Amino acid sequence: MTDRAMELRAEGKDVISLSVGEPDFATPVHVIEAAKQALDAGDTRYTAVAGTAALRKAAALHFERDLGLVVPPAQVIVSAGGKQAIFHALLATLDPGDEVLVPSPWWVSYPEIVRFAGATVVDLPTTAASGFRISAAQLEAAITPATRWLLLNSPGNPTGATYSAEEIRAIGEVLRRHPRVLAMSDDIYAPLRYVEGAHATLAVECPDLAERVLTVSGVSKSHAMTGFRIGVSAGPLWLIQAMAKLQSHSSGNPASISQAAAVAAFEGPQDFLADWRERFRVRRDRVVASINAIPGLAAPVPDGAFYCMVDAAPLMARFGDDDALAMHLLEHGVAIVPASAFGGRDGFRISFAADDARLDEALRRIAGAVA
Known part of the structure; x- marks a missing residue:
């Protein structure tokens, strides 16, 4: 999937990645400053x-x-x-x-x-x-x-x-x-x-x-x-x-x-975490609601982290397995991870650690790809 995503990008196609477990927020300023100060102090x-x-x-x-x-x-x-x-x-x-x-x-x-x-x-x-x-x-x-x-x-x-x-x-x-x-x-x-x-x-x-x-x-x-x-x-x-x-x-x-x-x-300060949690929670709710509105897909509400596990079992008769479904979604411009990578089956994982506009566009593409 990674190789194919690179090929698609090289061809000029926009691929939205919902496969990486990485917050999209900027590292807190006081953390960056501490790293700079360590460099300036010769802490190498x-x-x-x-x-x-x-x-x-x-x-x-x-x-x-x-x-x-x-x-x-x-x-x-x-x-x-x-x-x-x-x-x-x-x-x-x-x-x-x-x-x-x-x-x-x-x-x-x-x-x-x-x-x-x-x-x-x-x-x-x-x-x-x-x-x-x-x-x-x-x-x-x-x-x-x-x-x-x-x-x-x-x-x-x-x-x-x-x-x-x-x-x-x-x-x-x-x-x-x-x-x-x-x-x-x-x-x-x-x-x-x-x-x-x-x-x-x-x-x-x-x-x-x-x-x-x-x-x-x-x-x-x-x-x-x-x-x-x-x-x-x-x-x-x-x-x-x-x-x-x-x-x-x-x-x-x-x-x-x-x-x-x-x-x-x-x-250092930890107060920023409350804002991050709330923003992730709002994204979580948007993703779950959007996935559950797509015929053939279902997702429970996760309690934490920034992942959503999607059940796509009703689509397996059409695609064969979740690897094939993942490749199909990639061809439609969204990179996710099939459930089989996690020891599961018949579904995929979405990371909602992406900005709101990209999330909304990715969900629109998933709906279109499944339809």
């Missing part, structure tokens, strides 16, 4: 592998203020994006024969990282009817003596599904009965929630499990800093140290300038 050298002391402290502030998770800076690691932290955590702990439970639809990198580490992906399928969330009973039934990790993503990519505190505690009750199982709580989209109440995360709702929970966060989505490549993770000291060892031999420290910018992101 190696840092500690696990991150500067200033950023680990700022990240600890973020975890406590935004997620309710109290953690010392020594139990925080800074990585080149959240993806690297997930990669190192799994690589440090998985052996061939281990199993990792991954709810689907899943973020595309989860199963690939598990397979790279030599372990086996165990799919925990969810549907729109289940709110794209696993149940405690489903988790209990899937755990075997080989289970090593459960990967949770809330709000989720690609569905926007969010787990309540009650649902998180029920999952924790299952994990208590299986002490070998580690849990990853990928909370990168936590600042972008549209439902009432505080964000619920496993290490907070079940503090007795904190010694086997890794909480992943960052600045890419919340502060429009995708290109800075900074992720932060909090977890038990033994795991953070193991991840740091791997990081020292893979990439070394994250970029020093990016780390300085991330300190400003965490310690």
Whole structure:
């Protein structure tokens, strides 16, 4: 699809991309200024592998203020994006024969990282009817003596599904009965929630499990800093140290300038987030209403993030599969991602992290393409 989109653009065709998980808002000014000041100060050298002391402290502030998770800076690691932290955590702990439970639809990198580490992906399928969330009973039934990790993503990519505190505690009750199982709580989209109440995360709702929970966060989505490549993770000291060892031999420290910018992101003003959330919420409602008005397409209302999972099952008799439908939409000037890329089927994901005019035009094109 990417190659075909490039070909179409080279031919002079306008292609609207709703496939990228990247906020279209400008990076906050105070973050940019911090990066400039770091450059002017000559802050261009190696840092500690696990991150500067200033950023680990700022990240600890973020975890406590935004997620309710109290953690010392020594139990925080800074990585080149959240993806690297997930990669190192799994690589440090998985052996061939281990199993990792991954709810689907899943973020595309989860199963690939598990397979790279030599372990086996165990799919925990969810549907729109289940709110794209696993149940405690489903988790209990899937755990075997080989289970090593459960990967949770809330709000989720690609569905926007969010787990309540009650649902998180029920999952924790299952994990208590299986002490070998580690849990990853990928909370990168936590600042972008549209439902009432505080964000619920496993290490907070079940503090007795904190010694086997890794909480992943960052600045890419919340502060429009995708290109800075900074992720932060909090977890038990033994795991953070193991991840740091791997990081020292893979990439070394994250970029020093990016780390300085991330300190400003965490310690600086956060009031802009309320405006961003409201603008995303308005876009979400527009996208859902427009999709549900197109015959053959249906979309539930996502609780968070900036994605909408579209069910196109009624169109499969016509197109064959969601890859073919995705290519058809691309030929009509809209790039999306088929559900099969996320372990789903018969649908596609839309990112509504695009300006209003482009969103409206893309939705018009989708309606025309389906008609």
